[in-house]
Amino acid sequence: MSDHQPAETPDNALPPLMSDAVAAGFPSPAEQYVEGPLDLNELLVHRPAATFFVRAIGDSMVNAGIRPGDVLVVDRSLEATDRAVVIAAVNGELTVKLLRRDQHGVRLEAANPAYRPIVLQDDMDTRIFGVVTAVIHQFVRT
Amino acid sequence: MIGLVDGNNFFVSCERIFDPSLEGRPVAVLSNNDGCVISRSQEFKNLQIPMGTPYFQLREAEKYYGLIFRSSNYELYGDISRRIIAVLQEFAQDVEQYSIDEAFVQVPIDDLEECYRFGLFLRQRVLRWVGIPCGIGFAKTKTLAKIANHIGKKRPDGVFVMPDDPSAVLATVPVDEVWGVGRRLAPKLERLGIRNAQQLAEKDDEFLLKRFSIMLARTALELLGIPAVAADTLHDIAQSVTCSRSFGHPVVDFTDLAESVAHYAAQAAEHLRRDGLVAAGANVYFQYHPEPGPPPRDGGFTGTTLTFPTPTASTGDIIKAISPKLPAMFIPGRRYKKSGVVFFGLESTSHQQLQLFSSHQDDSRKERLATAMDNINRHYGRGTLFNLAEGISRPWSMKRERLTPSYTTNWEQLLQVK
Numbered sequence: 001m002s003d004h005q006p007a008e009t010p011d012n013a014l015p016p017l018m019s020d021a022v023a024a025g026f027p028s029p030a031e032q033y034v035e036g037p038l039d040l041n042e043l044l045v046h047r048p049a050a051t052f053f054v055r056a057i058g059d060s061m062v063n064a065g066i067r068p069g070d071v072l073v074v075d076r077s078l079e080a081t082d083r084a085v086v087i088a089a090v091n092g093e094l095t096v097k098l099l100r101r102d103q104h105g106v107r108l109e110a111a112n113p114a115y116r117p118i119v120l121q122d123d124m125d126t127r128i129f130g131v132v133t134a135v136i137h138q139f140v141r142t
Numbered sequence: 143m144i145g146l147v148d149g150n151n152f153f154v155s156c157e158r159i160f161d162p163s164l165e166g167r168p169v170a171v172l173s174n175n176d177g178c179v180i181s182r183s184q185e186f187k188n189l190q191i192p193m194g195t196p197y198f199q200l201r202e203a204e205k206y207y208g209l210i211f212r213s214s215n216y217e218l219y220g221d222i223s224r225r226i227i228a229v230l231q232e233f234a235q236d237v238e239q240y241s242i243d244e245a246f247v248q249v250p251i252d253d254l255e256e257c258y259r260f261g262l263f264l265r266q267r268v269l270r271w272v273g274i275p276c277g278i279g280f281a282k283t284k285t286l287a288k289i290a291n292h293i294g295k296k297r298p299d300g301v302f303v304m305p306d307d308p309s310a311v312l313a314t315v316p317v318d319e320v321w322g323v324g325r326r327l328a329p330k331l332e333r334l335g336i337r338n339a340q341q342l343a344e345k346d347d348e349f350l351l352k353r354f355s356i357m358l359a360r361t362a363l364e365l366l367g368i369p370a371v372a373a374d375t376l377h378d379i380a381q382s383v384t385c386s387r388s389f390g391h392p393v394v395d396f397t398d399l400a401e402s403v404a405h406y407a408a409q410a411a412e413h414l415r416r417d418g419l420v421a422a423g424a425n426v427y428f429q430y431h432p433e434p435g436p437p438p439r440d441g442g443f444t445g446t447t448l449t450f451p452t453p454t455a456s457t458g459d460i461i462k463a464i465s466p467k468l469p470a471m472f473i474p475g476r477r478y479k480k481s482g483v484v485f486f487g488l489e490s491t492s493h494q495q496l497q498l499f500s501s502h503q504d505d506s507r508k509e510r511l512a513t514a515m516d517n518i519n520r521h522y523g524r525g526t527l528f529n530l531a532e533g534i535s536r537p538w539s540m541k542r543e544r545l546t547p548s549y550t551t552n553w554e555q556l557l558q559v560k
Binding site (some may be wrong): 008046048049050052053055056058060071072076077083088089092093094095121129 | 160162163165178202224226228229270271272273523549550555556557558559560
């Protein structure tokens with residue numbers, strides 16, 4: 001069928017409904033189906049091979065919108081920059097915190113005044129598990 | 143160039159992704175039924191405790207050295223394995239999974255220095271994105287890549303590219319470490335004065351063909367840098383059995399795909415039985431072609447990991463476990479180029495039965511029963527007799543006392559973070 005269509009540039013050949021998402025950089029198999037049902041993976045999972053889900057417990061990040069029981073989407077392929085919410089290894093345990101990298105050094109801050117910041121001294125690469133890209137907070141667990 | 147990418151201490155490394163407290167400590171993963179050591183951290187290796195040591199012999203050492211043991215978590219290892227393949231697929235041209243922790247990649251790079259830098263890049267990607275440290279070896283043939291990988295793994299940068307003239311390297315490799323030679327063949331070769339890989343490479347292939355086999359003649363060619371091992375052959379190695387084929391024509395129909403998987407599973411199961419092995423689980427995958435479009439679509443893999451209710455080599459059990467998983471793997475509208483089954487968690491049946499029955503006599507009785515049932519099933523078709531087999535084998539169900547959660551495959555078992 002494509003033989004009979006006029007030559008198109010790759011840009012205007014994209015399905016119209018999904019063109020925004022494509023421009024925003026979400027390569028996903030689902031973008032091919034203009035009429036297909038929406039897939040939450042497409043919205044939340046940028047790079048499946050590097051994406052892990054973890055469950056938040058405790059209240060150290062409540063002011064960042066992370067509540068106990070929430071599912072966190074963690075992408076290991078993203079660079080952990082200043083103010084990224086990250087999963088990091090502290091004392092042999094993985095924890096969710098706000099990463100700060102500035103003139104005062106590298107530290108992990110809670111989003112709850114009841115918790116103290118944790119100063120990171122050694123190699124950051126081995127301490128950061130990944131960057132939290134989304135929080136899934138379910139009102140009704142099915 | 144052909145690269146062999148291999149996850150270092152793979153099962154232990156998988157456990158470490160989710161438990162940083164295991165870093166720097168002597169950790170081992172145990173086989174089915176928590177039987178013996180099948181994967182060791184470097185710290186564990188440094189204690190000179192060999193692979194295959196039964197756990198019960200290590201109870202004292204466990205306390206003394208603070209050894210840490212984990213039961214095999216094949217749900218996790220299979221998922222991590224698929225992630226590695228997906229990352230490789232993104233950066234290399236052709237990816238062929240060879241076992242749960244090894245894959246061959248084809249890269250369009252001839253320059254050795256450039257190949258080395260690409261290897262470092264690939265290694266960093268897998269380490270950062272998935273969390274597994276890998277060794278990578280590049281060479282002109284698979285057999286040489288395997289040797290390059292062994293060398294790469296021991297280097298701090300993890301990557302080794304075989305020089306254009308590999309003879310100096312090959313002279314340092316004992317012949318029994320060459321892929322496809324093995325312990326059985328090595329003594330015969332040594333009697334003929336062939337002690338290292340270079341001596342095998344130099345041997346006349348007519349002679350090898352006559353005295354040994356076509357396989358060994360091919361291995362010798364590969365050592366000379368001439369590709370001679372077919373891309374898609376049934377391989378059996380220590381840790382897994384793989385069966386995969388590229389299709390002659392692109393396959394679009396689900397039924398055809400499912401049939402191909404059943405066929406490979408049956409072949410591989412036969413292979414398991416012949417070698418007296420059972421498998422704890424399998425990775426099943428389909429590989430599909432890229433589509434030129436418009437819009438263009440990338441090719442890729444789709445797959446699943448499953449564990450059997452009990453370790454098995456029965457074709458019926460295996461197909462019964464695999465079949466229900468296939469529809470979810472199928473992406474309609476794609477043209478498939480390959481399907482495959484990779485078994486893992488292999489264990490010899492004699493070893494497993496020894497744990498359950500008191501004497502060797504019972505052992506052989508059990509085996510005779512299985513063979514008889516295989517025969518009956520061949521005659522009358524698969525069916526009720528397999529149910530009977532399951533009933534008999536139920537006491538075998540796996541002991542996994544030190545099992546970590548299925549972090550990546552079960553919503554109820556996600557890692558909890560404070």
